[in-house]
Amino acid sequence: MDRQTPTLSDVARRAGVSYATADRVINNRGGVAEKSVRRVRAAIEDLGYVRNVAAANLAQKRTYRFAFVIPEGPNSFFRRLRNILETARPEMLVSRVALMVESVAAFDAAALVGCLERLAEDKVDGVALVGTDDARVCAAIDALRAQGMAVLTLVADVQGARPDGYVGIDNTIAGRTAGRLLLLAHGDRGGRVLPIVGVATAHDHAERLAGMQDTLAEAGGRVTSAPLIEGRDRHDIVEAELHRRLAEDPEITAIYSAGAGNAGLVRVLARRAEGRPIVVLHELVAHSRQALETGLVDVVIDQRPEDEIQTALECLRAMADRRDLAAPAPIVPAIYLRENLPPAAEASQFGDPVHE
Structure with a gap:
């Protein structure tokens, strides 16, 4: 006959104490003699007793409070993240998880630090944030962890900080994937790829760009990389700069957009009277989906934000429960062509194709 799982009552009997005393020790509530x-x-x-954290939290009517800090502005991908979280909020409350969604200006380290400091004062159980490489942000992340809060970086890792983990794709591999796709599209022909990033100092964009350029270089340099455009994830800047660069450099045969602002890119391509460059970009949102369907772009690399949010929530809960947690595996991105697009979702999930 299989040995039964030991209970807290078994522990109390073995120790010769009351159930209430054993419970106080298990839950670290103090007031018990050292003996x-x-x-x-x-x-x-x-006995090999393992505390049932879920049952204990249910008995104590504990509600977890997790905050997600997402950049605000016209970026459709980040709107998609916020929509996923807002949709999940009612369901998570049933599991005693209260989700807070905080918005800060993109690439604004001071605003991000201010938000993290407010969350520290509010003593939430865990934070998942889209960070930026800045010494002040690193210090704020470390301060949260010093207070015992679980901290994850989301979408882009933050260099110099010590979060509990990173949830997102491997951005170097994503860039290498883009480079391989561009080489395949060029065949035996030479070419010149125009990269577009948000800002060159953004860690995720820099890794994608480096991965793409390394892959092109390893192929012998028949396809090269042109000087990049910094679009600050704004569609108006991307539109103006791309229009200018295509007019100035007729040797450009491809575009790799590692950031956002791609609605501006799509508008430039839609106005071209002649053939367009090969185009690989990131994130399946309304305008990138429509551009794939109408043949204005060739490939969309999507980091599957639904999976990122689910993984982040699972990790935050495990850390709040003080359970051992292995480093989350990188999210494997999806590669979409016109032929393998998933069924269309509600427009609210993917963002506004006009104003991104």
């Missing part, structure tokens, strides 16, 4: 604490801990080890 009794030692006996309870010895009984736990002897």
